[in-house]
Amino acid sequence: MSITRKRATKKQRAIEILIRLKREYPNATCSLNYETxxxxxxxxxxxxxxxxxxxxxxxxxxxxxxxxxxxxxxxxxxxxxxxxxxxxxxxxxxxxxxxxxxxxxxxxxxxxxxxxxxxxxxxxxxxxxxxxxxxxxxGIIEGVTVDTHVKRLSQRLGLTEHKDPVRIERDLMSLLPQPEWENWSIRLIYHGRAVCKARKPACAACGLVDLCPSAQA
DNA sequence: ATCCCGAGGG
DNA sequence: CCCTCTGGAT
The missing domain is CATH 1.10.340.30 (Hypothetical protein; domain 2)
Incomplete structure (x- = not known):
């Protein structure tokens, strides 16, 4: 019974995080207003x-x-x-x-x-x-949108060790199935705005605490 | 690494 | 006052 069997891989953790965030933010979409x-x-x-x-x-x-x-x-x-x-x-x-x-x-x-x-x-x-x-x-999914929220949450969740957005994007692309790349970004942005804030993350109200190495008691 | 730059929150 | 907000170019 190896360690790797007991502990979830990064990939498994990323998928579980996405499942939970989809449940929490079912209708999340781009929040900018535009016509074209x-x-x-x-x-x-x-x-x-x-x-x-x-x-x-x-x-x-x-x-x-x-x-x-x-x-x-x-x-x-x-x-x-x-x-x-x-x-x-x-x-x-x-x-x-x-x-x-x-x-x-x-x-x-x-x-x-x-x-x-x-x-x-x-x-x-x-x-x-x-x-x-x-x-x-x-409607073309070419990569993972890495903004300040996606960067901060992906780091806190222990899914990347990098600081450079391009390297973070590469890590996330390898962890998630391609059709889910933008779903990931949109959900992390919503969660970053509402719960996992830059200054004072609301870990007590976060549905990902058991999956997050940075969670505060 | 530094600069661009306003607005809002703590 | 300081930090942060869907970054990018030099």
């Missing part, structure tokens, strides 16, 4: 270091004024900055929104490419943003 893939891309760029709730406060005015890639690319930079200012990093975000939409117009015929390598050439877009747009905009 381009709007989803813009909302996701805006969501860097900012709550989705705040992004959803600026996008109604933003998308009303500049509804598509052409309008965004041609927008007055200062007006755009003013519209997105409250999301923080507004100069970088405005520059990236216009750089990305301009490239979509010029090089991709006005539509967001559905290949990971091509999306990654857009300014201000790395794997986190690309995974969100591919999964929720086009």
């Amino acid at each position: 893939p381009v709007q989803l891309l813009v909302a996701t760029i805006l969501s860097a270091q900012c709550t989705d709730e705040r992004v959803n406060k600026v996008t109604p005015d933003l998308f009303s004024r500049f509804p598509d890639a052409a309008a965004l690319a041609g927008a007055d930079r200062e007006e755009l900055e003013t519209l997105i200012r409250s999301t923080g990093f507004y100069r970088n975000k405005a520059k990236n929104i216009q750089g990305a939409t301009d490239k979509i117009i010029r090089e991709f015929g006005g539509k967001i490419p559905q290949q990971m390598e091509k999306i990654l050439t857009l300014p201000g877009v790395a794997r986190k943003t690309a995974n969100v747009v591919l999964a929720h905009g086009f």
